[in-house]
Amino acid sequence: MNSKLMNLKILLPFQVFAEKKDVSRIVAETRNGSFGLLPHRLDCVAALEPGILTCETEAEGEVYVAVDEGVLIKTGQDVLVSVRNAIVGTDLSRLREAVKKEFLTLDEKEQNMRSVMAKLESGLIRRLAEFQNG
Template identity: 65%
Template structure:
């Protein structure tokens, strides 16, 4: 199989000669071999594992996304992905990256709350001035 992992703004990974893939959905994990029927699956955040003769088993931490298998082509489209061959190191990297993203999300929510509060107060003042 040929595996392609796509991020919103770039191709994260292209691997030919993938012998098997294991992906996670909300219902659990499932495996794919080259002659599996075509399918589409909504991926849950977790680990996508695949194996090639050259690299052995490789793990990719993925955010939620979609997996599409057509023939021998498997395309995975996710928001974020990080690869590694050592699960412990990958876990530490994911924790560090997601903690940074969580902090950015909190900052963004604070800014959005301030903008919303300012907008609502201006709207209230405008309504008071109208007859």
């Protein structure tokens, strides 16, 4: 094992999705665009957007993983990616389609749900205030 390479661990809420050793580079997507990690980069934290995470190892070459929103943390040679959902694949166009279909539509559903919950909460607060004043 080459100690100058990175160790990547991708976590989902209830399981370890993937562990890769001897990773030479990682490319991830944030709100500000894509950025790359090399083994000697300084430690960092980044909020990830739904997109394609790419990592490269000598044994497997480039590996593509569609990831939902989450966070990436690099400390030393260890890179931890914690996301809500992930899909591994080799066809980039299919993975891009999966990101659009699975992860971005989920965000729209979640926004609608939050809107409904906000309306319910405001209605409840209004009725409690009427009850208290009446």
